[in-house]
Amino acid sequence: MTIPTRRRLLMTLPVAGAGLAGFGCWKMLSSMQDGSFDPRAIHREITGTKVPKFSLPGLDGQKDGFDAETLRKSAKPVLVNFFASWCIPCVTEMAALRSIAPQIPLWGIAYKDKPDDVRHFITRDGSPYARVALDEDGMTAINWGVSGVPESFLILPGGRIAWHGASALDETLFRREILPLATATP
């Protein structure tokens, strides 16, 4: 009588294993579906990180470029947006940036782009940026930890990075995540 029971017990092990694996897969796929899990997301710890050293030229006709020092000395929190004229999500992000710009100082860094293309891109419908800098070789972006455009960073006075987003900004995201952090600092 003991042998069949033990056999049954041994059978439950693989069955339970397969069941657990199935549950895991279902859980993963369903959270990928509703957007709460992204296997491609780059989870980066930003707490305590500061703006890296950099100095970038500006664009003729627009204001001067800027450097880490200017960002650190800003009295208000600054939203830094990496963009490029060749990037499609950046084109769609432009409309949102225009509605965000009046609420926070928005500074742009053009990633791997030609000055003429940048000028055309941002002035076509009115530039949302208070300042624009050119990162033509993309090395500054790498130092910031940018993996693609558009990406945005919230920089608090003193140069601390308070928020980093690796997707196109929109009004909802801005109000939910960035604005509370920006207004919390005096």
Next chain:
Amino acid sequence: MNRALQLGLAFFCFGITTPVALALDDPSEMLPNQAQEKRAELLGARLRCLVCQNESIEDSSASLARDLRHVVRQHVAAGESDRQIMDWMTQRYGEFIRLQPRFSFATMILWTTPLLALVTGIFLAGRMLRRTGEAIPLSEAEQRRLAELLGNREKRE
């Protein structure tokens, strides 16, 4: 007509220059020092390309990967240690950029599973092997039945 000619010329030039540009991509970036170049390649193989995510930056042809290869070589040429360079990358792109995650609380199960599986397997196999040949003791009812049968045979003899 003029426009068509321009387009044609543009495509012609593009067709000619593209392979040249791609070919230049690699050798010109290599470090002159062989040992340093080898180190840079090994480091690159351990870093994830964040565009084509299951490729290393050494394998990927994405422009970000090319830039990261360049950065790795800059750091190697500046005399930084492997650890310093990996840390520099991790600070900027998180643990995700390491194709091989470090041992930490979060990755404990990941790293210890093979060892746990081996130990459990040996333990189970050991128990099963020891069991073979060992007879299962008879229950009281069975012993009575056995005694009965043996008793009957003795009587008949």
